[in-house]
Amino acid sequence: xxxxxxxxxxxxxxxxxxxVNGTPRLGHVxxxxxxxxxxxxxxxxxxxxxxxxxxxxxxxxxLVDGEPARSCxxxxxxxxxxxxxxxxxxxxxxxxxxLQQAMWENHSFQCGFCTPGFLMQITALLAENPAPSxxxxxxxxxxNLCRCTGYQSIVRGVMAASxxxxxxx
Amino acid sequence: MxxxxxxxxxxxxxxxxxxxxxxxxxxxxxxxxxxxxxxLLNLRLARPALLVDLARVPGLAGVDQRAGGLAxxxxxxxxxLERSELVRRLAPLLSAALPFIGHPAIRSRGTLGxxxxxxxxxxxxxxxxAALDAEMVVVSAGRxxxxxxxxxxxxxxxxxxxxxDEILTEVRIPPFPSGMGVSFxxxxxxxxxxxxxxxxxxxxxxAGYIAEARLALTGVADAPVRAVDAERSLLGAAxxxxxxxxxxxxxxxxxxxxxxxxxxxxxxxEVAGTLVRRALAAASGRAAAHNLQGDLEEGAIP
Ligand SMILES: Cc1cc2nc3c(=O)[nH]c(=O)nc-3n(C[C@H](O)[C@H](O)[C@H](O)COP(=O)(O)OP(=O)(O)OC[C@H]3O[C@@H](n4cnc5c(N)ncnc54)[C@H](O)[C@@H]3O)c2cc1C
Ligand code: FES
Ligand code: FES
Numbered sequence: 001x002x003x004x005x006x007x008x009x010x011x012x013x014x015x016x017x018x019x020v021n022g023t024p025r026l027g028h029v030x031x032x033x034x035x036x037x038x039x040x041x042x043x044x045x046x047x048x049x050x051x052x053x054x055x056x057x058x059x060x061x062x063l064v065d066g067e068p069a070r071s072c073x074x075x076x077x078x079x080x081x082x083x084x085x086x087x088x089x090x091x092x093x094x095x096x097x098x099l100q101q102a103m104w105e106n107h108s109f110q111c112g113f114c115t116p117g118f119l120m121q122i123t124a125l126l127a128e129n130p131a132p133s134x135x136x137x138x139x140x141x142x143x144n145l146c147r148c149t150g151y152q153s154i155v156r157g158v159m160a161a162s163x164x165x166x167x168x169x
Numbered sequence: 170m171x172x173x174x175x176x177x178x179x180x181x182x183x184x185x186x187x188x189x190x191x192x193x194x195x196x197x198x199x200x201x202x203x204x205x206x207x208x209l210l211n212l213r214l215a216r217p218a219l220l221v222d223l224a225r226v227p228g229l230a231g232v233d234q235r236a237g238g239l240a241x242x243x244x245x246x247x248x249x250l251e252r253s254e255l256v257r258r259l260a261p262l263l264s265a266a267l268p269f270i271g272h273p274a275i276r277s278r279g280t281l282g283x284x285x286x287x288x289x290x291x292x293x294x295x296x297x298x299a300a301l302d303a304e305m306v307v308v309s310a311g312r313x314x315x316x317x318x319x320x321x322x323x324x325x326x327x328x329x330x331x332x333x334d335e336i337l338t339e340v341r342i343p344p345f346p347s348g349m350g351v352s353f354x355x356x357x358x359x360x361x362x363x364x365x366x367x368x369x370x371x372x373x374x375x376a377g378y379i380a381e382a383r384l385a386l387t388g389v390a391d392a393p394v395r396a397v398d399a400e401r402s403l404l405g406a407a408x409x410x411x412x413x414x415x416x417x418x419x420x421x422x423x424x425x426x427x428x429x430x431x432x433x434x435x436x437x438x439e440v441a442g443t444l445v446r447r448a449l450a451a452a453s454g455r456a457a458a459h460n461l462q463g464d465l466e467e468g469a470i471p
Contacts, residue, residue: 008193008219010174031177031220032210053170054208055275067248067277073207074278077177078200078222121274142360143272 016080020045021089029076035069036060038076039086047087047116051145058144061117062086068124087116090123099123099161108157110148118144122158131162172210179222183229183338187310189221190334197221199336201244201283204275229282229338234259237344243282243337247294248273250281260342262300262371262383265353266293272361282337285322288329291363291388293353295323298340299393300369300385306339307331316341323392346381348463349373350455352448355388356440358431364388365432366440370448372408374456379403379412384449389426389441396420399445408453416449417442 016027020043027042034053039045039062051057053072060071063085091097096104099122109115118141125132125140132140137158138151146154180186190197198217200206201224209215223229229244232253239259241250250256251267270276270284270293284294285305297303298319305317309332317330324330331337355367367387373380382403384396399416406412421442428434 008176008178010176010218012176014177030174032172032174034171034207034211037171053211055204055271058272058274061274064278068274069278070204070274072211073203075172075177075200075203075207075220077179078203078224080179124273139360140273143274 014077016077018079018081019083021085027076031075031077033076034072035062035064035074035076035079035084036071038079039071039084042076045086045088049113049116051113056145057114057117058121059114059117061120061144063120063124066124066127068121085120085123087119090119099126102161103154103157106153106157106160108149108154109146114144114146114148118146118154122161125158126162132158134159137162170211170213172207173213173216175210175217176219177222178219179225181225181227183226183308183336184310186221186223186226187308187334187336189219190336191310193219195333197333199223199286201286202246202279203283204271204279205283205287205289223336230280231339232256235341239340239342241281241340241342243280243285243339245281247276247279247281247284251276259345260297260301261345261349262351262353262369263294263297263342265351266297266367266369269293269353269355269357269364269367275361281340285340286329286331286337288323288327288392289363290326290391291365291367293355293364293367293369293387295319296367296369296385296387296393297353298322299395300371300383301342301345304341304343305330305337306341307335308338309335314338319393320395326391346373348456348459349381350452350457350459352451352455354444354448354451356444366426366437366444368441368444368448370445370452372403372449372452372456374408374453374460377407379406379408379453382416382449384416384420384445386420386424386441386445389424389437394424396423396445398423403449408449408457410446410450413446413449413453417445420445 049059051059055073062071196218200220200222229242231242233240257264303319351371355364369385371383382400386394399419426437
């Protein structure tokens with residue numbers, strides 16, 4: 001990056017390299033473009049959903065270097081050099097990973113809008129804590145809102161997944 | 170909504186970052202974890218011309234023991250501190266408060282320095298910094314380094330002693346007396362929301378009486394409140410319900426919290442008193458347990 005004394009311009013295009021779902025990707029973005037919009041618009045990874053765009057709903061949650069992050073509160077330029085994982089990276093196209101399978105079997109979701117954010121947050125939880133208690137599951141999911149299910153079926157799905165597949169989907 | 174246009178730099182040294190701030194002054198903003206700043210950009214409540222991202226400046230995210238206390242880099246992430254065994258040992262009050270901040274995905278990006286610099290009146294970390302007498306190390310290109318005590322750092326609603334050309338680099342937490350019991354409690358509308366009222370308490374007992382007490386509150390004023398009078402009133406007192414109720418009353422009487430959508434001033438004052446009472450009781454209980462543990466280890470109790 002250039003040093004002090006340079007002229008700054010708000011509409012310059014910045015080139016970024018990052019890894020998305022294991023694949024190296026190149027982007028040319030305005031600084032103001034969020035990671036969520038970069039994933040959806042530039043990489044056509046529209047599985048990452050945008051609800052509130054200010055960090056409250058959790059629909060846009062992705063993993064950045066293994067940690068859950070709000071992609072609406074991260075600029076694409078901040079992800080330079082990072083490893084990003086999205087819902088599309090959980091299992092090969094057309095198949096379900098063990099976490100997804102468990103959630104499917106437990107009717108965890110209804111409309112599906114919140115689903116990608118929940119699945120990424122749960123993936124992070126199970127990676128750190130492969131056999132969480134129900135209280136730990138609920139604590140980890142406080143930052144993800146679902147307007148359909150009432151959460152019971154989601155928690156049930158996670159409990160099933162943690163029994164079935166330690167380490168997560 | 171989407172952020173307005175701005176320029177972005179990610180300097181790779183502190184010197185470079187400082188000269189950018191010196192050059193662009195009020196037009197520039199430091200970007201740390203972005204968990205407070207990016208929402209403001211998305212809502213277009215902030216319109217900086219330049220963002221100076223500190224993520225690539227080396228040496229700003231350390232979590233180190235120094236002189237018996239802690240030296241914490243401003244860019245240390247809240248989640249990293251929450252997981253740190255060293256922090257649990259040397260600043261247990263901070264460890265107790267961190268899980269109350271937002272949600273895991275917020276804490277995995279949000280930083281210690283960002284929370285202190287943003288100084289939300291309902292944030293947890295500023296109250297902990299006040300209770301622990303933390304010192305903020307602040308650097309600028311023109312004036313070099315200075316150290317600001319927590320009691321001088323928070324100057325009002327969302328405002329601190331930081332000048333636009335300054336960067337908060339480190340937070341120093343003095344050695345924490347052994348045998349201190351701690352407690353952090355808060356009431357929020359929903360789990361993970363900013364506190365309506367939060368209380369940080371620490372108590373040390375000697376021979377069954379209170380030898381030291383720390384008490385700080387968040388959410389009840391424009392800046393964190395350190396309840397020094399109540400602390401003093403507890404010295405030498407028995408750690409019992411009457412002492413805690415007295416302290417709670419002393420705190421509540423002096424508060425003039427805001428009323429807002431989430432709760433009236435009267436409600437906040439009531440909750441503050443209740444939480445002070447409960448947090449002091451919990452901290453005292455833990456202090457008593459520490460002392461018992463210490464006695465056992467020293468063989469004083471066979
Ligand atoms: C949904 C949600 C819920 C939240 N809930 C809580 C909560 O319950 N409690 C709570 O305390 N916080 C909460 N937060 C805020 C969160 O803790 C932020 O991470 C924190 O307040 C700011 O840290 P940051 O690193 O993200 O800073 P940023 O957003 O990057 O910066 C915040 C401000 O501080 C300045 N700044 C940052 N670092 C420095 C530095 N080193 N030197 C000088 N200036 C600096 C920036 O210029 C900016 O003005 C929540 C956020 C969200 C989105
Ligand atoms: S869209 Fe990111 S948290 Fe709601
Ligand atoms: S399934 Fe509809 S919002 Fe969660």
